[in-house]
Amino acid sequence: MIDHKLRSVLVGASLAALVAATPAVAGTAADVPADEEAQPGEIIVTAQKREQRLQDVPISLAVVSGNTLADRSIQSFEQLAPLIPNLMISKSVASNLISLRGIGSGTGSPSLDQSVVLFIDGIYAGNARQFVAPFLDIERLEVLRGPQGALVGRNTSAGAINIVTRKPGKEFGGYVNADYNFLYDGPTLEGGVDVPLSESFAIRAVGKYADLGGYIHNVTVGKDQPSRREISGRITAVLDSGPVRMTAKYEHADVKGEGSPVQPVAPAAGQYFDYIKDSRLLTGPEFDNLKSDNAALQFDVDLGGPTLVLISGYSAFNQVQRVDADFYARDLSFSDFDQKFEQLSQEIRLVSEAGQTIEYVLGAYYSEADLLEQRTTATLFAPASSSYRSFDQDSRVYSIYGQLTYNLGDRFKVNGSLRYTNERKQAVYRRYTGAQAATDRIGTLAATIIDELQEGRVDPALSLQFTPNSDAMFYLSYGKGSKSGGFQGAISNAAPFSFQFAPERSESYEVGTKLTLPGIGYVNLAAFHTTYKGLQVSVALPSPDGLTAPFFTGNAPEARVIGAEAELFLRPVNGFEINGSLAWLPTAKYIGFTNGPCYVGQTPNGTQPGSCNLDGVRLGYASKYSGSFTFTYIQPAGSDLEVRASLSPIFQGPSIREFSADPQLHQDSWLKLDARIALAQADGNWELALVGRNLTNRRTLGFGSSGGLANTFLSPTARLNVIDPPRAISVQARYRF
Template identity: 25%
Template sequence: MTSNVKFRSSVAVLAILGGMAGPWAAAQETSDNEGRLDTVVVTAQRRAESVQKAALSIEVLGEDQLERRGVTEPADLTKLTPSITVAQNGVYPQTIIRGAGDNTANGLAPTAVSYSVDGVVTGQALGVSQNFYDLERVEILKGPQGTLYGRNATGGAVNLITKRPSQEFEGYLTGEYGNFDNKRLTGALNIPLSNTLAIRGAFNLVDRDGYLSDGTDDDVRQSARLQALWQPNEVFNLRVMGDYSHTGGKGGGAVLFPRQPGTDEWDALSHPINNEAITSANFGLHVPFLSDSYMDLDQWDIMAEANIELGDFATLTLIPGYRDIKLDHRTYNFGLRATTDPQTHEQTTFEARLSNQTDRLKWVLGAYYYKENTYFWWDVRALAEPNFITNFNVLNEIKSKNESQAVFGEATYSLTDRFRVIGGLRYTQDEIRKGGSVTDTAVIPAPGSPYIQSGKLEFDDVTWKAGLEFDVSDQSFLYLTASKGYKSGGFFYAPDEGETNSFDPETLHALEFGLRNRFFDNTLQVNIEAFYWEYEDQQVTAVGYTDLGAVAYVTRNAGKAAPRGGSIDVVWKASPDDTLGFAVNYTRARYDEFMIDFPADLAGLLRTGPLCDVGGVMTNEAGNSVLPVDCSGAPLQRTPEWSGTANYEHVFDLGSAGDLRANVNATWATSRYLSSDFYVPVSKTDGYTVFNADLTYTPADSPWSLTLYGRNLTDEAVYQGGIADAVNGFGGPDFPTFYESSINPPLTYGVRATVDF
């Protein structure tokens, strides 16, 4: 199906259903019994406020919507809002918002979208999936968050807010079973131990077979969380939280582009037909994809949050956090087998804030400290038969240490009762060290010689935010903001020595406008946004020369881009039993400048699409012969020009028998490139429309409910990200270009039962 056909289908969905899954999710959760839309409270700006009065681009996904749509990891967020795309690369979620994001694939690569759990940043995105349970909400902040969130939030931030202990004895237990032998048991128990102390425990157990033919893309997790909240008086409270999780199974997998005859969309790279196709296209040389992937990830965290009222002056908030991750896994990517045993991350964070708000002034001042120690042993090897690279085996023993510290402040001042100004600054210092060695048997001069990894990088930057707020009326709010975000530079690992293999920071400047409205006695919500961004020195990973002339996947600062666009979100509570709405997003994201140097010695392997021009051989700054590839004007990866969501819900009143809630929703997007690998045509995927439905029965005056659900009802293949095969092209220009991609789940269905107590 072509992208135009799918786009027309998407428009039809909007016309028929007229609903949405973004702000609708939270609005639906908090709608009252009189059929009005209630206030949705967020804390994205370090204070509690209505989302309709928050001067930032934000989507809020409520607890009920997260559960009903099966959101259990970052990649699932795309099910609710295509303004954020998350591709799963092995254990790493690669997140992009409006064209700004990253291709994180290892423990050294910094992220461009910051994930946090209850205010504690997760420096390694591989550990965030384990926290998607017993959540109150998820806040998706679009665009640079350089003042309050700091480094590595150029694309935005995703805040996971867990349910806090309360003074009510309550809990729930949910059991679920579905196809792919999906078994899930989750629950929570909240116990007030006294009028000043409460605890809350929660757990999540998941065991599901893989979606792909070799068992990859499975889900095997066990997680538990315990919190305690102590509030001895009105001026002090302390919350302490600890959690542990384990992830097993095979882990993430990938499929082959173009799809081969005799296979379906979810046949993995290791499928015999796929293996044979790649072998035939490369004169019999093949790095086979096997089915021995595995995942063994352990993580535990502890954090605390103390709030102290300092009279009328301010509230002091202290948030220390500690995270420990240990990962052993094997995956196939880039045509190579990679085994990590082990990879460890030790993260310590501390944030201190002073804040206050009066009728005229809202302000926050703070300081932040981040430290992470990383170690991994990484064995990358090729298994080609017959071959000239049988001995190819790169052994990486890498140690890195990241330290970051910052001071920040932001204030909103009321010039009149309806007009306010916003100002904020943040100063950040980063220090990144690396050590260890790389032994590469495939490079000259001496096979097997270790390349000593050592070096230190230092960066600093000032990021800021300025803006205006205006209350057009009691139910209409307008904002205009300008801001800057910063993502630190760093190292990539490759067979070079010293302080080589580094890249500089990237920055993003943003201008954003928003108008949020409620009409007709809080039954109709219409929110409009527009944005213009300038993206400079974007960090891009591609095949190239390292500084000492070795061929590797290198990360460079490749170019400039200017994403711009807008969105409209509508929610209409047509009656106490009917809710409709729609959301449409437009993003035009093109590179103004995008230059990548490709090794001239590998010219026979270079494949480009019509969006890129290849220049003549030239010498780069390191003295290597390269082919300059100019992809200026090409779109940013994984960013559809048009996307949206649709939703309709009706509640059937069954009288004394209870009620039946029916929901139908859809998510759609137009075509997009899955990566910026020289824009080979096969990396462009068609548009899609995904339909979902669920039906929930709740007996009258009963603590239990039963839900039947179906997701991706038309079995649509939705691809999220990928990369060209590393051995692609050995067969010459007359052979096909192969591409490996992650893929969303096929049709899934099941039954879920919940008991509240």
């Protein structure tokens, strides 16, 4: 367990610093140097743990600004993902599915480490439930594609998402945003204020409230589901006193949801892929509630050239969820998916001054985390059965890392990075059965598994950069990534011989160019070839009796992804902008996976009894092509007003929305259109807007799985689906002061 005294010290220190004094995070955006003219669309990022221009970073990198999130009324990662080609995030039964370039951790145990890791102001967040926290006052969001283990952080075998929140301004001011969504029949209110208390000390306080209905009508209970109510707030303080900057941050979020987006689809039994479901629970409504707390304390110390950065982080959440486990109107079963999580982390790094012949980043990281996962399953038909499982995992991680950059004159640059990570996990699993196991979480102890793993991993990276002139940069990179092994979690069929699964390793080659078009914008291109060894695959496997479909995680021998990506920003004339992103993924397949999982109804043909041969089969959630564009036009309307209009086509190629290649979970290619029109004061003080999302009203599948009880009692061909939202219209009002 985490030392609660240590936790109290960290949280207390952060709160005290908020009241008394506290830093500017090393992840804030920097101004363009005064002696250089800012180019259209120029962006500062911190993908390599120092402030750099996007055009100078040798990584396939997509950036979404906080203003874009607000403009498009994006409330969650599931809504964000279509804007980033090759990124897919879908809501499943127990957790979010996060996939990048066709690689993801699946929706098995919520305790699984993700292959795509979230960093919030530099604090590691590797649990899928940490992707549920609401977007609040974000400055920008950076998506780093491909293995990033050498410098960015552990477990980033497929990539990383870096969120940078806004910091206090030097002048008093604030904002109020109001949004009413007619599809969800509810408002979202957000506001914040900057309060400078002296020349060197300022506080920013922000808050958000949302009360949104659902987009699927549950005819059994007469409600639109899943509904969502959230209250969140953050206070950030910055003290800049010469050579030392301190930043303290504390935030709290309370998210309550009723109902589930999961529905069985079985046309032969009258269950269709639509926006109507008929599920219910005798115990009351389905719910999914999350409370989270995050605190960070950072010091940036100017050592007369190099900068010493110290970051202390605390992250915790408590999630309780109950679902109708048969997912339709019969009272056959219910399940709980509960988690309690706490993490403490400490990072120290030394960052050299930029522009030197030799630049460096040297750092060390330590974290400890405790996760308690509790699941129940109750079957209410004869013979009735009930089980309660607990999974308590304690983990300790330390790593050391460094990057050296050698500038060979003005044109050539060599970057070498290396990270060593040592991780230890201890887990205790218990399963109880009996009449009251699911409701009261007591019963007869049926199984106990105690396991431990400890592993050390080395992730290197090397890149070469060639800059023939100030408007072009070419790069070639090689890197390895890794992801720790783990345990099955609180699944119903855990057994000692299969409780532990192996680490995941990745090796990637990438070549790219970043081209600046003076006075117009930029075009960035990248091509990649990545191989995964021991790819962790998590799928729902039907039980022998056909009554359940518990998730199980194993390792595929190998997977390979090959493709290309493009990012562009163009302002060909004043008042007109094009912002676009494209991805092409011709190869994304399993290699040598001859004993993979079978989907429901598939005849086993694998090398082990009951398995299926997935060698050469395309990975799930891996569209061959995808893209997103936004065309924006701004027209003056009088002396101090302007009309802002944008049209955003988003498209994806076909894919299987599950990892075992189930043809019933095939999603055809699709095109959706978003649009926005606004009347605003030219200086940005106020704005009124009308926003439309998925104006083509295209029905698409976000997540799919085997039907579990629905296969037995509804139809053998039933599947569990999550349908994406239909057309949504909202109105927005903003005021800045």
